[in-house]
Amino acid sequence: MKLYKYPNPSTWTELLSRPTQTFDEIENTVQEVFSEVKNKGDKALRKYTDLFDGVSLKELKVAQSEIDAAEKLLSDELKEAIKLAKSNIQRFHEAQQTDRIAIDTMDGVSCWQEKRAIQKVGLYIPGGTAPLFSTILMLALPAKIAGCEEISICTPPDAQGNVAPVILYTAKLCGVSNIFKVGGIQAVAAMTFGTETVPSTYKIFGPGNQFVTVAKQMATKYGVAIDMPAGPSELLVYADETANASFVASDLLSQAEHGPDSQVILVTTSETLATAVSEEIKTQIEALPRADIAKRSMANSRQILVSDTNEAIALINEYGPEHFIVVASDEDEFTNRIQNAGSVFLGAYTPESAGDYASGTNHTLPTNGYAKQYSGLNLDSFMKSITFQKVSKEGLKNIGPAVELMAAAEGLEAHKNAVTLRLNEIDSI
Known part of the structure; x- marks a missing residue:
């Protein structure tokens, strides 16, 4: 994984681009x-x-x-x-x-x-x-x-x-x-x-x-x-100096093995950690049955060194990751301020694999930055809402005049007439 040190925000769009065809x-x-x-x-x-x-x-x-x-x-x-x-x-x-x-x-x-x-x-x-x-x-x-x-x-x-x-x-x-x-x-x-x-x-x-x-x-x-638009899998890990480099490397590789067009990113404030994670990846990847796939995915991946938490959060919200792991002493800061992510995994003992299989949350999530406007799959994804209304005679007398005025203002006379006829009938009783 190539390390990018303190990239200027003006370069983030290109730096965070996905390895996808148009x-x-x-x-x-x-x-x-x-x-x-x-x-x-x-x-x-x-x-x-x-x-x-x-x-x-x-x-x-x-x-x-x-x-x-x-x-x-x-x-x-x-x-x-x-x-x-x-x-x-x-x-x-x-x-x-x-x-x-x-x-x-x-x-x-x-x-x-x-x-x-x-x-x-x-x-x-x-x-x-x-x-x-x-x-x-x-x-x-x-x-x-x-x-x-x-x-x-x-x-x-x-x-x-x-x-x-x-x-x-x-x-x-x-x-x-x-x-x-x-x-x-x-x-x-x-x-x-x-x-x-x-x-x-x-x-x-x-x-x-x-x-x-x-x-x-x-x-x-x-x-x-x-x-939702759900394409090749992706993972972003934020880890500070308190993180276990072996754990972080294993998380990155767990997504890299999905496919050669997957992408994994490490964002950190610790260059020492970034170096340790790189060494762990070199060791762990050789033992994987899908090592060839993971290596090709790693070519799409990167490490990004940032100066502080504020810069990290801004960069992560700009990326909008499908999966987002936080391993840091100030994880609450990320929990409170993350705006764009499909699913968030908090702490050293919450691997992304848990959500993939058995924690209970759904692993069908927006990729390619769509976490900025899409939710992950949930029960409502399989349902639609139908609205109902019932208006009594009293109710029509209460809202009818407003409806007549609004319909007339829009030039929709038939809309107005549908109310007027009913109000006239009510008044004649």
Whole structure:
């Protein structure tokens, strides 16, 4: 990791740039796949699965027999770990449920708000270099708690045309309706338009590479909502001289191993710590099975030495990290002043891995600086609010004259007339 010492704020934008391609560079490929899936359905899905995943499939939907067999292929220890994570995630998201909000804004005018689940949702589960079964817990559980009627998963098959047993087991545990062996751009297109096998959805959730991210953005052009722009993973760690360099290095590497386009950043006020972290990374990275990926990611990463806490907080808010770890004696200062972050991890014993798997918070988070305007996924992501109102005769007499005046001022005479007719009828009684 290259160390940048006390960079001028005028250089921060360039220094904090992500290693991502622009929408325009990918859009043509995405549009081509979308067009073919829309027009040719399953035939296009099979073509692109063969092209991108290197496997020819007869059946795109995972058979119930495959799902039932998966449980027997997993160790009891792993199944218990998944159940523990499920319990914590479920508890945290159930706590986000809210009651109906109702109020009489004035005599005779009642307004209330109720939430309804999105009926049909599609979940994209990455499965290329790593089967991210934990993402099923993060997406399917809040969908079930919200009350979504149809929950469909798309995930890429392996070279033998199979889906990892741990993905199938977790999906069954979470009550998923359908599982399809479809990945990448074509999966997002299938959940957008629907095919002979894959149902269309109203909203698409889940992380993915840059192609999946652009495909999700493309889906919005066709009337399908998405959770957020969630692309390659990223982590920013702020650590001062009190931090354990070994711990910090392990956190940085835990995100670097996601993919070569991931980015990790260390911000610190201690050059001594930065040097120690660099040495730890060199040692730890060699022991990783995904060392090659982590090394490529490290080329996108950097250490930034700042003069004080104020400068650190300003820089971090400018970056807007997906994951933000604070290991410092003044962690409360960061807790109180951080404005832009997907999820925050406080203290030496709170690795980002805890949130990835089992603490209970959701790991589907805004990347690429979108933490400045997007929240991480939560229960409300699977719901929408509907407002209701009921106006009595007394209520219309109270607000009617104001409505008439406002409608007339906007030149909308029919709006005014809808009130006037009713007021005249009330006055004639």
